Amino acid sequence: MALTKFNRAVEGIIGGVLSSLSSIDEAQVERMIDILMESRDKKILIIGVGRSGLVGKAFAMRLMHLGFNVYVMGETITPAIGKGDLIIAISGSGTTRLAVTAAEIGKEVNARIIAITSFPDSDLAKLAEHVVVVRGRTKVAKEKDYFLRQIMGVHEPLAPLGTIFEISALVFLDSLVVELMHRLGETEEEMKNRHATIE
Numbered sequence: 001m002a003l004t005k006f007n008r009a010v011e012g013i014i015g016g017v018l019s020s021l022s023s024i025d026e027a028q029v030e031r032m033i034d035i036l037m038e039s040r041d042k043k044i045l046i047i048g049v050g051r052s053g054l055v056g057k058a059f060a061m062r063l064m065h066l067g068f069n070v071y072v073m074g075e076t077i078t079p080a081i082g083k084g085d086l087i088i089a090i091s092g093s094g095t096t097r098l099a100v101t102a103a104e105i106g107k108e109v110n111a112r113i114i115a116i117t118s119f120p121d122s123d124l125a126k127l128a129e130h131v132v133v134v135r136g137r138t139k140v141a142k143e144k145d146y147f148l149r150q151i152m153g154v155h156e157p158l159a160p161l162g163t164i165f166e167i168s169a170l171v172f173l174d175s176l177v178v179e180l181m182h183r184l185g186e187t188e189e190e191m192k193n194r195h196a197t198i199e
Contacts, residue, residue, distance in 0.1 A: 013163060020135045020168035028132045032114055033179060035130060036068075039086040039112070043079060044070040047102045048090040051166045056090050059173040065191035066180055073102055083110040091115070092136055092165035094122020103127040116172075118165055134172055136165025 036044075044063060048056035056072060063070040071078040081087065087106040091099040094117035103113050107127050115128035118136050125131045181191070 013167065016136070016164040017168050017171060020164055021171060023133075023135050024172060025133065028130070029176065029179075031130050032132055033176065033183070035086065035112060035114060036063075036180065037183070040068065042069065043081055043085040044068055045073060045078065045081050045085065045087045045106070045111075046070065046090070047073045047087060047099050049096045049098050051162060052090040052092065052096070052099075052169065055166055055170045055173065056088070058170060059088075059177070062174070062177040062191075065194050066177065066184060066186055067194065081106055081109060081111050085111045086114065087111050088114045088116065089124055089128070090117075090169055091122075091124050092118045092134075092162045092169075094119040094124040096124070100124050100127070116169055132172075134165060134168050136162065136168050 044060075046056040046060045046063075048054070053072075053074075060070045060072050085106075087103060089099045089103050094100075094115065100123045103115070103124055104127060106113055113128040113130075115122075115124045115131045116134055117125055117131065118134060119125060120131050120133050180186070181188075
């Protein structure tokens with residue numbers, strides 16, 4: 001049996017991710033790097049729910065490898081966040097309740113907030129000091145007509161729910177790590193030395 005849906009999904013996902021990543025505003029990336037560099041001696045909290053949370057954990061791990069003081073929301077050892085600390089919240093829709101609530105609390109204690117979302121006018125984005133827009137189909141497309149979805153840039157259900165956003169966010173953040181390595185003068189060997197020896 002031919003893997004028709006599988007092959008179409010591979011093409012669709014790769015195409016969707018490439019399209020998403022090519023639309024990211026370099027000025028937004030540069031500003032996020034500046035904020036991260038300014039936060040080297042502060043606590044950094046990564047917020048994400050579901051698959052966005054998994055993307056956040058992967059990014060947090062790399063920040064740890066680079067020597068940042070980074071935590072993930074929901075872990076038992078995560079300390080209190082305070083004035084001047086940094087929250088990076090990842091939500092394709094920008095409306096995920098837990099992410100928005102956590103950002104609201106962060107704003108109350110004067111933490112800095114970066115939002116990574118597909119919707120720059122979302123509740124999460126409005127709470128943030130800085131927004132990086134990573135386009136992607138989040139959840140289920142409302143438009144049923146295939147050709148209209150293509151014209152509108154909405155990806156078909158072969159990439160279900162938030163897949164395009166989540167993979168695009170992962171590639172974006174991993175690419176950001178490479179830029180941070182360069183600017184910090186960090187080598188892969190130095191990062192490896194910070195990696196867990198028990199896992």
